[in-house]
Amino acid sequence: MANYFWVVGTDTDVGKTIATTILMRYFQTKGEVLPYKPVQTGLIEEGGLTYYGDTQFYRSFSEMELDEQNINSYSFKEPASPHYAARLEGATIDEKRILQHIERLKSQYDYVICEGAGGLYVPLDEKRNYYFHHLIKETQMPVVLVTRTTLGTINHTLLTIEALRAKGIPIAGIVCNAFEGTELEVDNVTTIRQATGLPLILIPKLENTADLKEIQLEGADEFFERLRSL
Known part of the structure; x- marks a missing residue:
């Protein structure tokens, strides 16, 4: 199994942290897991x-204590x-520090889940035109896409999939977040599945974040089978 992977989104506030936390809880039944947010703001x-x-969300739902020094490299006040x-x-983000942090975590944990920030083209250093997809590519780790x-x-998801494939970044599957079961949503999910050929997990819309603990992941078997093959 690809024990180390990224959770990235088609956009900001799409549900990356929820997906990361659910995956964290899933893998905590199988070994030592660390969710890692290289850069957080706000x-x-x-x-x-x-x-x-x-x-804080990771810590609130983790079944084991998380080392605060390990789960993040950069934190900035402005959202x-x-x-x-x-x-x-007055700071800059050094990707080498993040890459070294990830390698250290891989030597310490059975599973490491790295959460991105915003979408693939979020800048980490605009002076060098260094974007999040550059960092992901350097880690040589597959991606779980949250949409x-x-x-x-449909448009946002397919564009992101196209960008990932063009850059040679392997994709484990898609997580569709906040699903309410409307006819439009069902058609959107079906269209995305058919267009990409990727396994897909549905996360229902949470009325209360505490409900996260009770989530049953529809489509999880196919999803994790692909992750094992990467």
Whole structure:
């Protein structure tokens, strides 16, 4: 099995963190797992506490304690694209630091799930035209693509799949998030499945985040069979 892989999205707020957390919980039944967010932005201040939403979400639903030093490399306060959030703090993002971090994690854990930021063309360093897809390519790890089920998802999903394939990045499968079962969504999912030939998992829309613990992944068998083959 491809024990180390990326979770990337067609866009921001598409459900990458939810998908990463569900996959984390799945693999925690099989070994030591670490979800890793190389770059996170958007410091949250609430009730006298400060935290970053994505990594806090991992910790909230993990079945085992997560090492805070391992789950992230860069954190910036502004909820913005990584390159801009970094610039506001006079910082730059060094992909070598991230790549070294990932290699270290691979030597420590049975499974490492790396979550992207936004979509493939989110800049990490605009001066060098270095985007997230460059980082993914350098890791030589496959991708799990998270997409919406609503109007517009066919175009966004197929464009992202085309970009990944053009760059020679292997794709394990697609996770369609926040599925409510409408006729439009069913047709969108069917069209994406037929057009890509990739296995697909449906995550239902969560009325409450606590419901995440009860999710049964439809289509998981075919999905994880492909992941094992990469």
